[in-house]
Amino acid sequence: MFINLSVAARELKRCNFNYSIYNSYAKKSLERKNISIDYDNLNPLYIDKNGCRICEEDQSYVILENGVQFRACYKYAKTFQTILNNVLKKGFPIAEVIGYRPQMSRGKLDSRGNRTEFSNHSFGSAIDINPKSNGLYGQCLSWNKDNCRLILGGPWRPGHDPHSIKRNSLLIKEMKKAGFLWGGKLAGKQKDFMHFSKEGN
Numbered sequence: 606m607f608i609n610l611s612v613a614a615r616e617l618k619r620c621n622f623n624y625s626i627y628n629s630y631a632k633k634s635l636e637r638k639n640i641s642i643d644y645d646n647l648n649p650l651y652i653d654k655n656g657c658r659i660c661e662e663d664q665s666y667v668i669l670e671n672g673v674q675f676r677a678c679y680k681y682a683k684t685f686q687t688i689l690n691n692v693l694k695k696g697f698p699i700a701e702v703i704g705y706r707p708q709m710s711r712g713k714l715d716s717r718g719n720r721t722e723f724s725n726h727s728f729g730s731a732i733d734i735n736p737k738s739n740g741l742y743g744q745c746l747s748w749n750k751d752n753c754r755l756i757l758g759g760p761w762r763p764g765h766d767p768h769s770i771k772r773n774s775l776l777i778k779e780m781k782k783a784g785f786l787w788g789g790k791l792a793g794k795q796k797d798f799m800h801f802s803k804e805g806n
């Protein structure tokens with residue numbers, strides 16, 4: 606099933622969202638803000654490179670064949686739904702998907718240690734798949750389970766945990782074909798095994 610609420614809602618010309626702000630000292634979100642503004646007055650910070658906006662009205666509900674639900678930018682909802690239903694059919698178990706989730710969790714720190722830029726989940730243009738089996742790791746220039754430090758989610762155990770995303774899997778290939786890169790192949794110290802987005806980060 607596929608529901609697109611966005612077109613009718615956008616005609617209302619009102620953009621609503623609430624977001625959390627990640628604090629690097631506390632290592633968690635300490636603040637949450639509610640915003641309601643005119644669509645015509647959107648701050649450039651509220652729109653990503655691909656034209657997805659942070660507004661709830663820009664998000665579509667995706668319901669997979671096994672009942673798992675999430676929200677994503679209306680531009681990508683159908684693509685995500687098709688690919689995920691296809692890999693489900695081919696035997697990859699999907700227990701949880703996190704799409705739209707507005708949060709300031711990037712960019713420079715302000716004087717109180719708060720992050721100042723929105724993540725790509727804030728626009729519904731990224732998805733996390735089975736986070737409990739595909740963690741985000743730091744200290745990880747190349748993958749090594751003893752050196753890489755688990756920051757978020759559960760351990761990545763491809764070949765042992767069926768919910769872990771394997772390198773060269775159908776899921777990664779199909780997402781790449783659709784223009785979405787896997788965070789497990791990020792250059793640099795972080796490996797985000799649950800994450801897919803246009804840039805992979």
Ligand SMILES: [Zn+2]
Nearest residue numbers: 731732733800
């Ligand atoms: Zn993510």
